[in-house]
Amino acid sequence: MRGIDRTVSLSVLLLLSCATPSLWGQAGRIEGVIVLKRTGDPFHNVVVHLEELGRTTQTNHDGRFAFDNVPPGQYRLHAHADIALTDAFETATVGAGETARVKLELDLATVREKVTVTAAGIPQSVFETFQAVDARNSFDLAAQISPTIGETLANRPGNGIAMRSFGPGTGRPIVRGFDGDRVLVLQDGIPTGALSSQSGDHAELINTAGLDRLEVVKGPATLLYGGSGVGGVVNAITRHHAFHEHAHRGLRGYLSGTGGSANGFANGAGGFEYGVKDWMVWGGGGGQRSGDYWTPIGRIPNSDTRLSSGYGGLGRYGNKHFFSLNATYDSGLYGVPFSHLLHGHEDDHEKEEQHHGRSRRLAAGPHAEEPDHEHELARTELDASRQAYQFSWGVKNPSGALENFVLRLNYSRWRHDEIEVADDGHRQTGTRFDNRQFLWRGMFEQARRGGLTGRFGFWGMVRDYKAAGEEALAPPVDQQAFALFALEELNLERVKFQFGGRLEHNRYVPGPAQQPFPKRSFTGVSASSGVHIGLWxxxxxxxxxxxxxxxxxxxxxxxxxxxxGNLAYEIGNPGLKPETGNGIDVSLRHQRRRAHGEFNLFYYDFNNFVFPFATGEREEGFQVVRFAEAKSRFYGTELNLGLGLHRYLWLHLGSDYVNAQEKWQEIPLPRIPPLRGRASLEWNWQGLRVEPEMIVAARQRRTFPGETETPGYAVFHWTASYTISRGHFVHQFALNAFNLGDRLYRNHSSFIKELAPEIGRGVRFTYRVRFY
Known part of the structure; x- marks a missing residue:
């Protein structure tokens, strides 16, 4: 404990030293105007962000804005009005006591520069980030509305993101081959509190039609987000102002509707923000449903889904202080295909015992003592809900060394019931899960000192987990966690450096159970360093x-x-050690008017990598797996390339590959996606966009014990959209035609791929209007 105390003390001193004030030259000023490119008219209520200082303002009725007290140096300005319009970027050089003047132009978007708030905790261009990022705005999402975030992200090979599933309601992202607890899902920068990392048949209740942005940071993101981000972080952002602490005047919002075939898909969503002086109120919600989906070999029973969501809040954003309150409620109901068959893989004796035990339980009502007849299990449904309440408070320029401080508090409760439905329609809860967590996160944004910027802070969590019923595999557990972190950047203009560290402590306290389980505590450090070099x-x-x-x-x-849900008889190991890894990411990026691309190469080497080791035994009809530790490694590549063949025509190419295995026995790790590729032609002309696309995947021969090989495939899609901007309204019409050849193919990362191939030929239509 003394060693830990010394480490904590040194870490606190290190973090506080980052805030040491220093003196620089006389401050200057940036003035600017924003206009519509096609008309030259000034554009009001445009949000302008000064990236290096993390400061934001808004244009007046003449389209003008200004930043005062700007230290000498070079700065990047980012203007955002609406996602259907281009985000404008401009560079300004400020001398001591001087005023820099800039002009930014907005136009109807065809090619959009991507922006992320997840990679470094502040808004920045994806091109400028140190990590590999996949960022999609609401315009991109509306063009390809999908039932889950997993399906939405996995439809673009080249980004290194695949989908794990147990039917259409459970799609969850796999990032560079990492799954489960190594991929952290956030909503507005806070963990959702769902249990989708635990089981293949658990879901995230996120309606993609209601998102402002969907971002993925690929590779280790443990510095800002903790150990569960070792493989990547997925951040579903519901509102632009969830990460921009400033008010805007007037009313903004959207309405969206989608309908489709092959599964009777329907989705509707809407939201608004209204600002008066320093105050803002907001609200929104939506609903989604789909029936059983159809494949080339027929209908997949019990694959229907339902989802509904709503949120609301208010906030005040003054010149010095700001605060906001937000409440969210989500609920979902979805079927687990073929669950009645998967319960019945026992040998004859076990099968008979399991059958009679289950039949007696299904026949009995919740309060019945003895059933008088037996019934078969017909299907399983999962009924889930999530409540979340968030309070944010912040102060701007608290000292000469700090630009701002933001504190976020979040309480969430996740609950879902696994409902077993008998052949006579009788419904009974087989297992109930309850997960409650309270999180807090405070982050200090440093004032720029020459080329040095950064942020540091603290994070904590208290969690109460309980499960009761047939699949209550773990005892009740209380978990406490705390962390200190810092992330610094040194900008020498052509060359930039990033470095940081995180000290994190986790403690598990099991509750009463049939057998005693030990308490466990873990404390460790994550660190990173990177370089960004401008080549041309x-x-x-x-x-x-x-x-x-x-x-x-x-x-x-x-x-x-x-x-x-994982098709296994699982045996945990209370003696596991913490998992540590060393990794290298290398990237080459190019972004110009007629060509853009990115090539990523990564290698990760792990000690004590925890994975489900297959023992070769069977228990209750499932293969027995023991959670064990072993040295393991991951390596892979990602390639995205866009070439402007003509003023209106682009060729897009993409490919990704990951290879992962345990190093001692060279056993491939489970559910690793195969080599994938993508080729498309995108035609843009005056708001009209058409893109035919081909997706291919190679045969996956590298399989984990118990897995089977998955054949390769090629499928064809066609997307089109038409965007009209009229005044302060933007109308978007979108068509997404998928699997045009009605190809029979299977997802290697699906738990039920042998029983349920992917969806057949279908089409979805979307209309979306934004007003601002």
Missing amino acids: QGGAFLANYNRSYRAPALEELYNRGPHV
């Missing part, structure tokens, strides 16, 4: 080294029993 105008080379640390997950420590 629009070109850059990046290299990152990272040391990651992850405490074992609750289920890896304490699970024991048959787990239908």
Whole structure:
């Protein structure tokens, strides 16, 4: 403990030293105007962000804006009005006591520069980030509305993101081959509190039609987000102002509707923000449903889904202080295809015992003592809900050394019931999960000192997990966690450096159970360093080294029993050690008017990598897996290339590959996606966009024990959209025709790929209007 105390003390001193004030030259000023490119008219209520200082303002009725007290140096300005219009970027050089003047032009978007708020905790261009990022705005999402975030992100090979599923309601992203507790899902920068990382048949209740942005940071993101981000972070952002602490005047919002075939898909969503002086109120919500989906070999029963969501809040954003309150409620109901068959894989004796036990339980009502007849299990449904309440408070310019401080508090409760439905329609809860967590996160944004910027802070969590019923594999567990972190950047104009560290502590306290489980505590450090080198105008080379640390997950420590959602009899290991890894990412980027591309190469080497080791035994009809530790490695590549063949015509190419295995016995790790590729032609003309696309995947021969090989495939899609901008309204009409050849193909990362191939030929239509 003394060693830990000394480490904590040194870390606190290091973090506080980052805030040491220093004196620089006389401050200057930036003035500017924003106009519509096609008419030259000034554009009001445009949000302008000064990236290096993290400061934001808004244009007046003449389209003008200004930033005062700007230290000498070079700065990048980012203007945002609406996602259907281009985001404008401009560079301003400020001398001591001087005023820099700039002009930015907005136009109807055809090619959009991507922006992220997740990679470094502040808004910045994807091209400027040190990490590989996949960022999609609401315009991109509306063109390809999908039932889950997993399906939405996995439809673009080249980004390194695949989908794990147990039917259409459960799609969850796999990032560079990482799954489960190694991919952290956030909503507005806060963990959702869902249990989708634990089981293949658990879901995230996120309606993609209601998002402002969907971002993925690929590779280790443990510095800002903790050990569960060792493989990547997915951030679903509901509102532009969830990460921009400023008010805007007037009313903004959207309405969206989608309908489609092959599964009777329907989706509707809407939201608004209204600002008066320093105050803002907002609200929104939506609903989604789909029936059983159709494949080339027929209908997949019990694959229907339902989702509804709503949110609302208010906030005040003054010149010095700001605060906001937000409440969210989500609910979902979805079927688990073929669950009745998966319960029945026992040998004859086990099958008979399981059958009679289950039949007696299904026949009995919740309060019945003895059933008088038996019934078969017909299907399983999952009924889930999530409540979340967030309070944010911040102060601007608290001292000469700090630009701002933001504190976020969040309470969430996740609850879902696994409902077993008998052949006579009788419904009974087989297992109930309840997960409550309270999180806090405070982050200080440093004032720029020459080329040095950065942020540091603290994070904590208290979690109460309970499960009861047939699949209650772990005891009740209380979890406490705390962390200190810092992330610094040194900008020498053509060359930039990033470095940081995180000290994190996790503690698990199991509750009463049939057998005693030990308490466990873990404390460790994550660190990273990177360099971003400008090679030519629009070109850059990046290299990152990272040391990651992850405490074992609750289920890896304490699970024991048959787990239908993972098709395994799981045996946890309370003696697991923390998982540590060393990784290298190398990237080459190019972004110009007629060509853009990115090539990523990564290699990660892990000690004590926790994975489900297949013992070769069977228990209750499932293969027995023990959570064990072993040295493991991941490597892979990602390529995205866009070439302007003509003023209106682009060729897009993409490919990704990951290879992952345990190093001692060279056993491939489970559910690793195959080599994938993408080719498309995109035609843009005056708001009309048409893009035929081909997606291919190679045969996956590298399989984990118990997995089967998955054949390769090629499928064809066609997307089109038409965008009209009239005054302060933007109308978007979109068509997404998928699997045009009605090809029979299977997703290697699906738990039920042998029983349920992917969806057949279908089409979805979307209309969306934005007003601002």
